[in-house]
Amino acid sequence: MERTNQQREAVVSIRNLYKAFGSNEVLRGVDLDLFHGENLVVLGRSGTGKSVLIKIIAGLLKPDSGTVNVLGREVPGLNAKELNALRLELGFSFQNSALYDSMSVKENLLFPLLHHRRHLPKSAVDRSVETVLDAVGLLQAKNQMPAELSGGQKKRIGIARTLILQPKIMLYDEPTAGLDPITSSEINELINEVQERYHTSSIIITHDLTCAKDTGDRVAMLLDGVFAKEGTFDDVFRSEDERIQSFYNYNFTG
Amino acid sequence: MEGDRKRRFFISKRVDGFFIIFSNVTSFIGRFFKEMFRRPLEWNEFIHQCYEIGYRSLLLITMTAFITGVVFTKQSRPSLSEFGAQSWLPSLVAIAVIKSLAPLVTALICAGKVGSGIGAELGSMRVTEQIDAMEVSATNPFKYLVNTRIGAATLMLPMLMLYAAFVSMMGSYLDISLNEQTSFTTFLQNAFSKITFLDYASSIIRSLVFGFTIGTVGCYQGFNTSGGTQGVGRAANSAVVVSMFFIFIEEMLILQIINSFR
Numbered sequence: 001m002e003r004t005n006q007q008r009e010a011v012v013s014i015r016n017l018y019k020a021f022g023s024n025e026v027l028r029g030v031d032l033d034l035f036h037g038e039n040l041v042v043l044g045r046s047g048t049g050k051s052v053l054i055k056i057i058a059g060l061l062k063p064d065s066g067t068v069n070v071l072g073r074e075v076p077g078l079n080a081k082e083l084n085a086l087r088l089e090l091g092f093s094f095q096n097s098a099l100y101d102s103m104s105v106k107e108n109l110l111f112p113l114l115h116h117r118r119h120l121p122k123s124a125v126d127r128s129v130e131t132v133l134d135a136v137g138l139l140q141a142k143n144q145m146p147a148e149l150s151g152g153q154k155k156r157i158g159i160a161r162t163l164i165l166q167p168k169i170m171l172y173d174e175p176t177a178g179l180d181p182i183t184s185s186e187i188n189e190l191i192n193e194v195q196e197r198y199h200t201s202s203i204i205i206t207h208d209l210t211c212a213k214d215t216g217d218r219v220a221m222l223l224d225g226v227f228a229k230e231g232t233f234d235d236v237f238r239s240e241d242e243r244i245q246s247f248y249n250y251n252f253t254g
Numbered sequence: 255m256e257g258d259r260k261r262r263f264f265i266s267k268r269v270d271g272f273f274i275i276f277s278n279v280t281s282f283i284g285r286f287f288k289e290m291f292r293r294p295l296e297w298n299e300f301i302h303q304c305y306e307i308g309y310r311s312l313l314l315i316t317m318t319a320f321i322t323g324v325v326f327t328k329q330s331r332p333s334l335s336e337f338g339a340q341s342w343l344p345s346l347v348a349i350a351v352i353k354s355l356a357p358l359v360t361a362l363i364c365a366g367k368v369g370s371g372i373g374a375e376l377g378s379m380r381v382t383e384q385i386d387a388m389e390v391s392a393t394n395p396f397k398y399l400v401n402t403r404i405g406a407a408t409l410m411l412p413m414l415m416l417y418a419a420f421v422s423m424m425g426s427y428l429d430i431s432l433n434e435q436t437s438f439t440t441f442l443q444n445a446f447s448k449i450t451f452l453d454y455a456s457s458i459i460r461s462l463v464f465g466f467t468i469g470t471v472g473c474y475q476g477f478n479t480s481g482g483t484q485g486v487g488r489a490a491n492s493a494v495v496v497s498m499f500f501i502f503i504e505e506m507l508i509l510q511i512i513n514s515f516r
Binding site for chain 1: 378382383386387388389390391392394
């Protein structure tokens with residue numbers, strides 16, 4: 001029997017979160033839970049603070065107020081050492097992949113591994129690299145430079161780089177942005193495969209409804225700095241809220 | 255509205271801005287020293303940066319230093335000839351090169367080549383979120399990117415300066431040997447007869463400071479880049495301009511201090 005959200009363990013719990021940049025109030029009292037093993041999609045228009053939200057979760061930005069609890073730790077209160085320990089359990093896939101230009105694909109994957117698993121023998125290191133490359137279906141790209149990869153391949157390598165440390169939580173920032181529909185659908189499949197294979201809990205930031213429908217166990221709609229609606233994809237878009245309806249219509253009818 | 259604008263600045267926009275930058279740079283330098291002895295020491299990246307900053311600047315330094323030596327010798331000869339003091343030419347060149355030209359020319363070349371390179375590289379890493387990617391993978395980007403580059407620039411500049419001085423002297427010897435038929439031994443004896451230990455020490459100390467300045471300014475500008483590709487261009491440009499400005503100020507100040515020991 002499927003457990004309800006109340007019974008499931010929240011791995012990320014956000015309460016009353018506020019964040020402003022100057023006079024621009026981006027997040028205005030956000031409440032959010034990510035439950036163990038689920039894919040939660042955060043939908044919203046560009047500039048509504050979706051990326052800000054996951055950057056706060058990863059400790060890249062500080063909130064103005066509110067609580068951000070990740071894996072039982074209060075992120076804004078952590079010192080550098082504690083924050084780094086937490087970050088080892090988080091995987092962050094950036095919108096533009098953020099691969100290190102000067103390093104090959106293999107070196108990109110080795111970078112976090114050699115910094116955090118120094119004791120690993122070379123054979124284990126090589127095996128880890130091959131396992132994650134295989135998981136994203138790009139074993140053949142091992143010795144290529146990021147400049148030689150397509151947008152979709154870069155996204156895959158970006159995801160592989162986060163998987164190499166076997167995180168518990170994955171944060172995807174616009175995983176399908178700038179990709180053609182076929183490559184987008186492959187990335188959506190990959191997100192689902194990652195959830196199954198690595199048993200991760202994920203927050204997927206997107207404004208792509210196909211991505212939301214394909215990957216989200218639950219969808220949360222961010223409008224005007226607060227979550228206007230939460231639930232399954234169908235629940236959210238059955239809402240009579242005009243803003244949600246116009247978002248849906250614009251995405252599917254242009 | 256007017257009241258709000260007035261309240262936002264403590265003194266005035268420019269004065270406040272100056273103190274904010276001064277405070278940011280001070281804490282940036284403080285963080286460099288704080289991180290210096292923390293593990294991991296990032297030796298591989300440090301060695302890589304020494305190679306990038308040192309070895310990859312050799313061609314430019316060689317050409318510039320050699321031409322400087324030849325041209326300085328050629329330009330000085332007529333003036334010395336007027337007083338029948340041509341035999342002083344090696345000494346004059348050595349004094350000029352070792353005491354002033356080598357440290358300054360090397361620093362200015364590196365400000366242009368190394369400073370802009372560091373500013374542009376770190377700037378583009380910042381705007382493409384590569385620095386954020388390092389941070390979320392629990393790696394300290396400051397230690398990995400900034401400490402290694404500042405350290406390498408500080409170490410490499412004195413070495414490049416000594417190399418530039420050597421190449422300049424060789425350029426000068428080439429010109430002298432073609433015009434005055436002076437032997438290499440005589441040239442060396444004359445050249446170094448007027449150079450003291452303090453002269454070498456002064457040049458090395460200045461080069462250390464110049465290297466630190468170039469590394470720090472380049473890293474500061476790059477690490478704090480904002481505003482997309484335009485910001486990267488600005489970071490590279492300011493890295494050069496600000497470094498050069500500080501190099502001249504430091505040259506003047508350090509010379510004053512060292513001269514007080516003579």
